[in-house]
Amino acid sequence: MSEAIVSARGIVKAFQVGDRSLEVLHGVALDVGRGELVGVMGASGAGKSTLIQILGLLEEPTAGEVLFEGRSAWKATVAERARLRNERIGFVFQFYHLLPELTAVENVVLPAMIGRSFGAWRAARPDLVARAEAALARFGLAERLKHRPAQLSGGERQRVAIARALFLDPPLIIADEPTGNLDSATGEKVLDLLLTERESRGLSMVLVTHDERLAARCHRVVTMADGRIAGDARTTTARAAAR
Amino acid sequence: MYRTFLAWRYLAARRTNVIGIVGIMVGVGALILILSIMTGFLLETKRSLRGTLSDLILEPIHVPDREGRTIPYDPEPALAVVRADPRVAAACAQLTWYGILGQSGRDAALANMRMADAQSGKLSGVKLVGIDVADEFAATNFRAALESTPRFAGSRVADLDDPFAPPPGYAPEGRMLPTCIVGEQLASAWNLRRGSEIEIVTGVPDPLTGDFPVNNRRYVVVGTFRSGENEMDLEKIYFERAELADFLSSERRFSQILVRLHDYARDGKAVRDELSAKLHAAGLVKFADGREVRTWEDFRRSLLGAIENERVLMAIMLSLVVVVAAFTIFAILSMMVTEKRRDIGILSALGATPGGVTSLFLWIAFLDALIGAVLGAVLGVLGALHIDRIERWLSSVLGVQIFNRNVYLFDHIPAVVNPLWVAVIVLGAFACTLLFAAIPAWRAGRLDPLEALRYE
Ligand SMILES: Nc1ncnc2c1ncn2[C@@H]1O[C@H](COP(=O)(O)OP(=O)(O)OP(=O)(O)O)[C@@H](O)[C@H]1O
Ligand SMILES: [Mg+2]
Numbered sequence: 228m229s230e231a232i233v234s235a236r237g238i239v240k241a242f243q244v245g246d247r248s249l250e251v252l253h254g255v256a257l258d259v260g261r262g263e264l265v266g267v268m269g270a271s272g273a274g275k276s277t278l279i280q281i282l283g284l285l286e287e288p289t290a291g292e293v294l295f296e297g298r299s300a301w302k303a304t305v306a307e308r309a310r311l312r313n314e315r316i317g318f319v320f321q322f323y324h325l326l327p328e329l330t331a332v333e334n335v336v337l338p339a340m341i342g343r344s345f346g347a348w349r350a351a352r353p354d355l356v357a358r359a360e361a362a363l364a365r366f367g368l369a370e371r372l373k374h375r376p377a378q379l380s381g382g383e384r385q386r387v388a389i390a391r392a393l394f395l396d397p398p399l400i401i402a403d404e405p406t407g408n409l410d411s412a413t414g415e416k417v418l419d420l421l422l423t424e425r426e427s428r429g430l431s432m433v434l435v436t437h438d439e440r441l442a443a444r445c446h447r448v449v450t451m452a453d454g455r456i457a458g459d460a461r462t463t464t465a466r467a468a469a470r
Numbered sequence: 471m472y473r474t475f476l477a478w479r480y481l482a483a484r485r486t487n488v489i490g491i492v493g494i495m496v497g498v499g500a501l502i503l504i505l506s507i508m509t510g511f512l513l514e515t516k517r518s519l520r521g522t523l524s525d526l527i528l529e530p531i532h533v534p535d536r537e538g539r540t541i542p543y544d545p546e547p548a549l550a551v552v553r554a555d556p557r558v559a560a561a562c563a564q565l566t567w568y569g570i571l572g573q574s575g576r577d578a579a580l581a582n583m584r585m586a587d588a589q590s591g592k593l594s595g596v597k598l599v600g601i602d603v604a605d606e607f608a609a610t611n612f613r614a615a616l617e618s619t620p621r622f623a624g625s626r627v628a629d630l631d632d633p634f635a636p637p638p639g640y641a642p643e644g645r646m647l648p649t650c651i652v653g654e655q656l657a658s659a660w661n662l663r664r665g666s667e668i669e670i671v672t673g674v675p676d677p678l679t680g681d682f683p684v685n686n687r688r689y690v691v692v693g694t695f696r697s698g699e700n701e702m703d704l705e706k707i708y709f710e711r712a713e714l715a716d717f718l719s720s721e722r723r724f725s726q727i728l729v730r731l732h733d734y735a736r737d738g739k740a741v742r743d744e745l746s747a748k749l750h751a752a753g754l755v756k757f758a759d760g761r762e763v764r765t766w767e768d769f770r771r772s773l774l775g776a777i778e779n780e781r782v783l784m785a786i787m788l789s790l791v792v793v794v795a796a797f798t799i800f801a802i803l804s805m806m807v808t809e810k811r812r813d814i815g816i817l818s819a820l821g822a823t824p825g826g827v828t829s830l831f832l833w834i835a836f837l838d839a840l841i842g843a844v845l846g847a848v849l850g851v852l853g854a855l856h857i858d859r860i861e862r863w864l865s866s867v868l869g870v871q872i873f874n875r876n877v878y879l880f881d882h883i884p885a886v887v888n889p890l891w892v893a894v895i896v897l898g899a900f901a902c903t904l905l906f907a908a909i910p911a912w913r914a915g916r917l918d919p920l921e922a923l924r925y926e
Contacts (some may be wrong), residue, residue, distance in 0.1 A: 280920060283819075285919065286920055305824065306823050309821045309826075310821060312820065312821040314821070324812065324923060325816075326813055326816060327813075328480060337472060338820050338821060340471050340472040341472045341822050391820075
């Protein structure tokens with residue numbers, strides 16, 4: 228694997244609960260290479276979500292450094308970090324997190340809207356909407372373009388969320404139990420979709436999962452326990468890919 | 471870009487915004503409507519307050535000094551000085567005094583009843599005004615007051631050019647009575663018409679001897695006048711100045727000189743001050759400080775001030791409506807921020823900055839204010855322009871007369887829309903709303919986005 232897209236060094240994260248400080252991560256280091264698919268496993272409460280939110284620049288570490296594409300992310304300005312989240316990172320959450328007032332297409336183009344001024348959006352709009360519609364069609368949602376999230380099933384919602392995460396072609400995808408809220412058959416399908424897209428685009432991805440079979444499809448599995456990395460192993464998939 | 475887009479979406483999706491918009495609309499509309507009507511009333515009242523008041527009023531103080539000398543009792547020297555000023559268009563002298571109005575002969579019983587009634591009895595205290603007809607017509611609006619159609623009872627004088635001529639067909643049994651013209655409301659109260667006979671009692675205390683001789687004289691009414699000024703139409707009786715002076719048998723031949731200027735707005739105060747100085751130099755007014763020469767506004771200062779005050783007070787009170795409306799926006803937006811925590815988290819994950827989130831909520835408030843203030847301004851202005859028709863319609867629908875045209879002596883509800891006020895009100899509503907909205911909007915930007923993303 229070439230140089231890392233994101234690397235975390237000596238990450239400590241403590242939460243202030245009342246007047247006590249609760250340390251959740253105790254000095255975690257993790258590199259995610261370009262094009263690498265990293266699975267994160269571990270017991271509930273081990274700190275998986277906290278870690279990937281730090282990798283995704285959503286949460287500031289109490290101590291330690293996050294280098295995103297070689298630059299220290301928390302030394303950058305708020306606006307620069309927002310821009311990185313907008314253009315360089317795609318998020319897929321367990322609970323989809325679509326905006327309920329927007330249609331499927333509007334949810335998908337939202338990242339493009341956030342990054343653009345009024346004029347730029349107006350100019351690019353027809354093109355962007357066509358792209359969003361094509362992406363949704365490819366995910367089997369051609370008949371659901373104008374539906375609101377409330378009118379979609381869980382699997383459909385997650386597919387919309389995946390289309391949104393991929394819309395601006397970010398080099399890094401962060402997915403926190405993307406199938407955790409779906410039945411296994413639907414979850415399987417949605418995950419296939421996500422992994423196929425990742426594969427064809429050659430994206431880096433950090434995937435939190437409790438599913439051993441799914442972990443086996445990753446290049447590398449990081450196991451967390453009590454806020455530390457307990458194991459970091461390459462899988463057979465990785466060896467197959469390397470060959 | 472997403473800010474305007476989402477602001478519209480949230481606005482459309484959240485019915486509660488309608489409450490805020492309607493609140494702002496009502497506040498702005500009511501403020502514009504009521505201020506316009508107040509302004510209209512102020513102008514109209516100013517106009518009618520003026521009544522037959524002239525531009526300048528000279529009231530010499532005729533107090534004798536120790537040797538019994540006073541400034542001249544005759545108006546001619548002062549009139550000459552006044553008329554010499556090229557900015558003066560016309561001037562006239564008036565003699566005014568007080569009297570008690572009554573009736574004798576076959577009307578005595580009725581008059582007695584009227585005067586005994588505490589309510590209408592006050593109508594017998596009258597102001598007697600002696601005028602020189604030609605001078606009066608040139609300097610004041612009295613001719614117009616004689617010409618205007620009586621609104622209540624009363625009748626116009628027969629000959630406008632010689633108003634004090636005995637009424638046509640008047641053939642008294644005994645001596646020919648001197649004539650007078652009464653205000654139309656007084657005529658209405660006393661049931662007077664052309665040819666009615668009245669009796670007036672008056673007295674003039676003598677400053678030198680200390681005597682207070684009382685006179686009475688009978689007059690015949692030759693007509694009524696309507697100035698539009700309540701006070702004047704209710705308590706004034708006009709005579710020829712020579713006749714009144716004779717009745718009073720006082721040395722004083724005039725009480726005041728009324729001056730009409732070519733351009734009051736431009737020259738009023740300057741002419742007042744110069745005339746005062748000139749008249750004092752000529753020994754025609756007693757004091758050098760100018761208290762005897764005043765503009766009509768000096769005369770009505772306290773009344774005009776009171777109305778202006780009332781308008782300002784009203785504006786302040788109604789501004790509270792706008793503040794309350796802006797506060798509803800605050801409440802609605804606060805609710806929305808709480809409700810939309812998850813969305814804020816999502817937007818943040820998708821690359822929105824805290825500033826962007828804050829401005830999204832400010833946009834919502836801005837749109838609320840925009841729609842509310844524009845609708846309010848349109849409704850307020852339209853309402854003000856058509857208030858008369860609206861009032862008539864409402865009165866006919868409700869069956870209650872809302873605006874009593876007899877009380878106000880204007881036959882329409884006056885409303886003047888001042889574009890500057892409208893602009894100030896609209897901008898004020900905007901500023902107020904955005905100020906209130908800034909608090910929840912700022913809070914939205916500072917929310918921890920992750921907090922909301924952890925759970926469904
Ligand atoms: N905002 C917070 N304040 C206080 N404690 C927190 C906060 N967020 C997480 N924690 C704590 O940090 C620990 C790790 O949480 P985290 O969500 O990272 O676990 P996880 O490995 O993702 O668990 P799961 O598999 O259940 O999702 C937990 O003990 C949790 O209670
Ligand atoms: Mg988790």
